[in-house]
Amino acid sequence: MASDGGYAAFPDPSPPGVIVGRYRITGRLGRGGMGTVWRAEDELLGRQVAVKELLLDDGMPDDERRGRRERALREARTAARIKHPHVIVLHDVVEQDGSPWIVMELVDGRSLAEILAKDGPVPPREAARIGAAVTGALHAAHAHGVLHRDIKPANVLIENGTGRVVLTDFGIARVLGSTTLTEAGAFVGSPEYTAPERMSGQSAGPASDMWSLGVLLCAAVRGQSPFRRDSLGGVLHAVVFDEIRPPVELGPLLPVVTALLERDPERRMSAPEAEERLRGYADPSNVSTLPNDIPAPTKPPPTAPAVPTKPRRRTPLILAALSILVVGALGAVALVQHHNAGNSPALAATAPGRAAGATAKTTNPSPSPSRSPATATAGSTAKPVPAGYRLVVDTKGFSLAVPDGFTRSYQPPRVFYFSPGEVFRIGIRTAAPGHGGPLAVMKAQHVDGPGTFKGYRDGFVTETTRAGNPAALWEFTWDGFGDGGGARRTYDLCWTEGGRQYDVWVSSPVAKAELGREYFDSARDTFQPDQNQN
Missing domain, CATH: 3.30.200.20 (Phosphorylase Kinase; domain 1)
Incomplete structure (x- = not known):
């Protein structure tokens, strides 16, 4: 009906x-x-x-x-x-x-929930249009000190004929500074779309609505929330603890969604910035930012690689809260301890240029007789080599996994691993620590981005750690090398370890950004410095 x-x-x-x-x-x-x-x-x-x-x-x-x-x-x-x-x-x-x-x-139309149920997921550009409208509504609400607290597809209406997007059902909205009218210990909202700080019993703010917007965008392009599980306890665990895997269908919307799904609310993207970026993506004339030729999958593809998170200790209190939630006691969410600060940085990127006249040569160095490259040294956090990759032990003092078929080229001061045709590029650099540490280094490159990279956009830097060491992530899009390959999306992790600064980055075409991110994740996770050369 x-x-x-x-x-x-x-x-x-x-x-x-x-x-x-x-x-x-x-x-x-x-x-x-x-x-x-x-x-x-x-x-x-x-x-x-x-x-x-x-x-x-x-x-x-x-x-x-x-x-x-x-x-x-x-x-x-x-x-x-x-x-x-x-x-x-x-x-x-x-x-x-x-x-x-x-x-x-009376809005003559359908809810986004009904559209997804009957027609299936929407294209990234339409998701951007809907998201920009909802973000504008949230910005207006927040300006009046009002939190919506229940952003989900069922509360977003699309008007027939005009396509107007309407945010409705402020039934559980809360005015900042007021006392909630729910019963003591009760929980209001839709768990799949609820921010981790609310699920953990912490105070909510405008950033909590922005998390829900990020989940809404995932649902719009995939058909369901990435936090959907078979039980309420499973939903809580996914929101608060599990690795965050935005759907690959987001395509170029991935940077915005990644910045919205920051578990630390202080690092989450604000409503004004999200609205501006989403409106840019939704603009049909902005073909370099959001191409229309992103194929719609005929069946759900595998989810994108996870946003990096630190492992979190499951305390007895958390396990007890989870077991209570499994049997439906929503009030128990307030018992969960808050372990999320800084634990879900957005993926980051850089787009170092291609050295002129570079030629690649294939190398696959033999492992040092003193240490097998597949065996981690004491204290190492390197992960196993995934299928379809090979481990290389580079003469410049590090090892990492690269996809099969990639070839090496040393162009001082970087070591490059190129895919056939140099469509995907992995770069590694080791150096003395930069002034101010990795965060200052990445922020300086971000500031210089518009003058260094043609069409620089969507750049942001996130402070994080790697194996307990200071690190920073940088991601941005730019217009590319001018060789007909189009715009590129790039990812970069910079950190200090053992008195050295390491920089691992991947550059890929925008249309293949999800595969580029997979290469980045593998390079980052398997990278291991040779401390004997430091």
């Missing part, structure tokens, strides 16, 4: 009649935990509206009924404060037979 007004339709509407002598109910549009949404005709003004009825149980205690009524009034006050083209318009709030009713504009 087709939906009506942007809400999932239900059979047998059984309309309650006329509300306050003015709003004639003509059908039921949808129902959620907070109430039922009805289609109605405003007989005074002669227009169609949506009317939300708060569900009140006659058997509930009086104080709970009062709390429910107050929540409805709060939703009305919240929505009324926000004037934005992508926020649902509130017309009226009335009370009949002791129950509040909220009268809103």
Whole structure:
């Protein structure tokens, strides 16, 4: 059955009649935990509206009924404060037979959740358009001190004909500084889309809504949240602890989503920056940023390599909270300790240029007789060599895994490993530590980026660590070498270890950025310096 007004339709509407002598109910549009949404005709003004009825149980205690009524009034006050083209318009709030009713504009369209369920995932450009609109709505809400706290596809409506995007259902929104009206220990929101700080019982802020936006974008291009699991405990574990694997279908949207899915809210991308970047991606004329020829997969491909995270210790308290959540006790999320600061840096990149006249030669050095390259030294964090790769022990004092078929070229001060045709490029450099450490080095290159790389864009630097050592990640897109290969996406990790500074980067075409990131992940994870040469 087709939906009506942007809400999932239900059979047998059984309309309650006329509300306050003015709003004639003509059908039921949808129902959620907070109430039922009805289609109605405003007989005074002669227009169609949506009317939300708060569900009140006659058997509930009086104080709970009062709390429910107050929540409805709060939703009305919240929505009324926000004037934005992508926020649902509130017309009226009335009370009949002791129950509040909220009268809103009727959006003639479907929710994003229904679009995904019936039509499948949307292309990256459409996801960017939807995301930019939602981000603008969130920016307006945050400017009024309002957090939405329930960003998900079901609360994003797409108007028929115009394609207008509307953020709705501020039913669990919270005004910053106010006291929540939920019961003590209760949890409001959709766990798959909820930020880790909220799942861990920490205070929420505007950044929490931005995390949810990042998950929404993943769901838009993949059809479901990357944190979907078979149990509530599994969802909690995925959001708070598991490696974050954004879907490869994001394509060039990956940098924005990666910056939104930072577990540390202080590092998360802000609404103004996200809106600007998403609008740029959504612009049809911006072909270099978001090409239209990204193929839509006929079946779900494997997820992208994980955003690097540190291993986290599972304490008995966390395990106890998880076991409680598995049996449905949502209030237990507040017991989970917060271990997330700095644990989900965005992937980073650089795009060093190709040395003029470079020629590549194949080398696959034999392992030193004193140490097998496949055996990690004491204290090493290097991971096993993945299938389709080979381990090389380079004469410049390091080893790492490179894809089969890549060839080596030494162009001082870097060692390069090129794919056939130099489509993908891995670069390694060792040097004395730079002034201020890796973060200062990467930030300086980021600042110089527009003057160094034609079409420099989407650059950002994230402070992180590697094997407990200071590190920084840098990622950006640029227009490429001018050889017909098009725009390139590049990834870079710079860190200090054993008195040396190491720099490992991968450069790839934008259209193949997910494969480039896989090469980067493998190079980063398997890299091992030869401390004997330091």
